[in-house]
Amino acid sequence: MASQVTFIGAGNMASAIFGGMIDSGYPREAITATSPSDDHLAPLRRRYGIHTQTDNRAAVANADVVVLAVKPQIMQDVCSDLRDTIQARKPLIVSVAAGLPAATLERWLGGDLAVIRCMPNTPSLVGAGAAGLFANARVTDDQRKLATTLLQAVGLVEWVEDEALLEAVTAIAGSAPAYFFLVFEALEAAGERLGLPADSARRLALQTAYGAARMAQQSDHAPAQLKRNVMSPGGTTERAVHVLEDAGLRQIFLDATDACAKRAREMADEFGKR
Ligand SMILES: NC(=O)C1=CN([C@@H]2O[C@H](COP(=O)(O)OP(=O)(O)OC[C@H]3O[C@@H](n4cnc5c(N)ncnc54)[C@H](O)[C@@H]3O)[C@@H](O)[C@H]2O)C=CC1
Numbered sequence: 001m002a003s004q005v006t007f008i009g010a011g012n013m014a015s016a017i018f019g020g021m022i023d024s025g026y027p028r029e030a031i032t033a034t035s036p037s038d039d040h041l042a043p044l045r046r047r048y049g050i051h052t053q054t055d056n057r058a059a060v061a062n063a064d065v066v067v068l069a070v071k072p073q074i075m076q077d078v079c080s081d082l083r084d085t086i087q088a089r090k091p092l093i094v095s096v097a098a099g100l101p102a103a104t105l106e107r108w109l110g111g112d113l114a115v116i117r118c119m120p121n122t123p124s125l126v127g128a129g130a131a132g133l134f135a136n137a138r139v140t141d142d143q144r145k146l147a148t149t150l151l152q153a154v155g156l157v158e159w160v161e162d163e164a165l166l167e168a169v170t171a172i173a174g175s176a177p178a179y180f181f182l183v184f185e186a187l188e189a190a191g192e193r194l195g196l197p198a199d200s201a202r203r204l205a206l207q208t209a210y211g212a213a214r215m216a217q218q219s220d221h222a223p224a225q226l227k228r229n230v231m232s233p234g235g236t237t238e239r240a241v242h243v244l245e246d247a248g249l250r251q252i253f254l255d256a257t258d259a260c261a262k263r264a265r266e267m268a269d270e271f272g273k274r
């Protein structure tokens with residue numbers, strides 16, 4: 001029988017994960033999601049056919065896995081409220097909150113709990129997520145396997161044995177879809193400026209990004225070689241790539257990912273003190 005999985009919070013990240021789980025065949029009747037307002041939950045019930053609850057404690061009472069998917073800022077209050085119910089059942093805790101250390105969550109929930117900290121991303125919604133996972137010492141091999149199965153249903157899973165590496169995962173996977181969406185926006189605007197209708201520019205840019213990612217995944221060559229294969233000497237791509245390199249694109253990505261990881265660290269320091 002499938003493990004009962006309860007999502008505390010039913011926003012972008014939770015719906016991306018349970019939506020992907022359902023698409024890959026996870027039984028919808030084994031999934032519950034919570035939110036303070038039924039107005040938010042009713043469309044999710046209709047769309048996904050999952051159970052919903054406005055009462056977090058009732059929702060975790062029979063859960064084997066509790067996925068904490070609320071904003072980090074309200075997590076402490078949510079955990080305090082759940083503490084007794086969680087201690088009575090001791091389900092596997094999986095948190096997707098950015099910057100919240102596993103030990104802090106375990107403490108907020110009363111201690112002695114198996115906690116997996118996960119940094120997923122929203123492409124999980126289309127089965128193309130990428131997640132980093134860290135397990136505390138209480139997590140059993142079977143629980144690791146279960147978390148791998150749940151998250152693999154929505155994409156790639158990479159385990160890290162050093163929790164601090166989740167900051168790097170946040171920088172190149174959790175937050176990174178936004179960088180690509182920004183590039184898509186910019187390419188669409190560029191195509192429009194060069195005379196294409198906006199919808200056509202968007203389709204071309206997105207298909208090109210999708211094709212480039214698929215090709216890079218399937219190829220035996222590194223991205224650097226694939227890039228060189230497009231750059232005919234003296235041709236058009238060479239000109240464009242030189243502009244990007246001269247403008248410091250690589251350094252911009254180093255700076256952006258540093259800023260992202262630094263913010264994750266700051267959040268971990270802030271929450272660790274609470
Ligand atoms: N959005 C993203 O790309 C990613 C988000 N995350 C993490 O996922 C977590 C959730 O983020 P999002 O889904 O983007 O936020 P969101 O704002 O879309 O979802 C939060 C959900 O929590 C619900 N909620 C608020 N108070 C609640 C309470 N007391 N009890 C139960 N539910 C409550 C809200 O109704 C909402 O459905 C955050 O901790 C974030 O750090 C992690 C990786 C990627």
Ligand SMILES: O=C(O)[C@@H]1CCC=N1
Pocket residue numbers: 098170174175
């Ligand atoms: O921006 C954030 O804080 C969350 C975590 C990773 C993606 N979104």
